Amino acid sequence: MDAxxxxxxxxxxxxxVKGSTGEENIASFFSNEEHNTNPRNRCIRVLEVxxxxxxxxxxxxxxxxxxxxxxxxxxxxxxxVQFFQEIIQGLQYMHENNVAHRRVTVSWNTFGF
Numbered sequence: 001m002d003a004x005x006x007x008x009x010x011x012x013x014x015x016x017v018k019g020s021t022g023e024e025n026i027a028s029f030f031s032n033e034e035h036n037t038n039p040r041n042r043c044i045r046v047l048e049v050x051x052x053x054x055x056x057x058x059x060x061x062x063x064x065x066x067x068x069x070x071x072x073x074x075x076x077x078x079x080x081v082q083f084f085q086e087i088i089q090g091l092q093y094m095h096e097n098n099v100a101h102r103r104v105t106v107s108w109n110t111f112g113f
Contacts, residue, residue: 001013001015005047011064011065012063012065013065014050014062015060015061016052016060017061018057019057019058019059020057023061024046024049024061027043027044028049030043030094031043031046040089040090040092040093041093042086043090043094045064049061069083
C-alpha cells in the first residue's frame with residue numbers, strides 16, 4: 001500500500017507483517033545506524049514501525065516508496081551487470097550478518113528513487 005507521510009509529504013510504502021515471521025525484527029536490524037550507513041547494505045530502510053490497534057500479532061512497516069526494477073528497463077548491459085552485482089552484494093551482506101533471504105526473484109526487487 002502506498003501513502004504520503006504527513007510530516008513531510010514523503011511517498012512511502014506500508015507493509016503489514018506478522019510478528020511470528022521475524023520480518024519486522026530483521027528489517028529494523030538492517031535499518032539501524034550501524035547497518036544503514038554501510039554501503040554494502042542493500043536492504044530497504046524501515047522508516048517507522050506502527051502498531052495495529054487491537055492486533056498484537058501484526059505491525060505495519062513503513063518504508064520509502066520504490067519503483068519497479070524494470071521500469072524503466074535497463075539501457076545497457078553494464079546497468080544490468082551492476083544491478084546483479086548489487087543484489088549479490090546485498091545477499092552476501094545479509095549472510096555475513098547471519099540472515100538468509102529465502103525468496104530471491106526479480107519480481108520482488110525494487111529500486112529507490
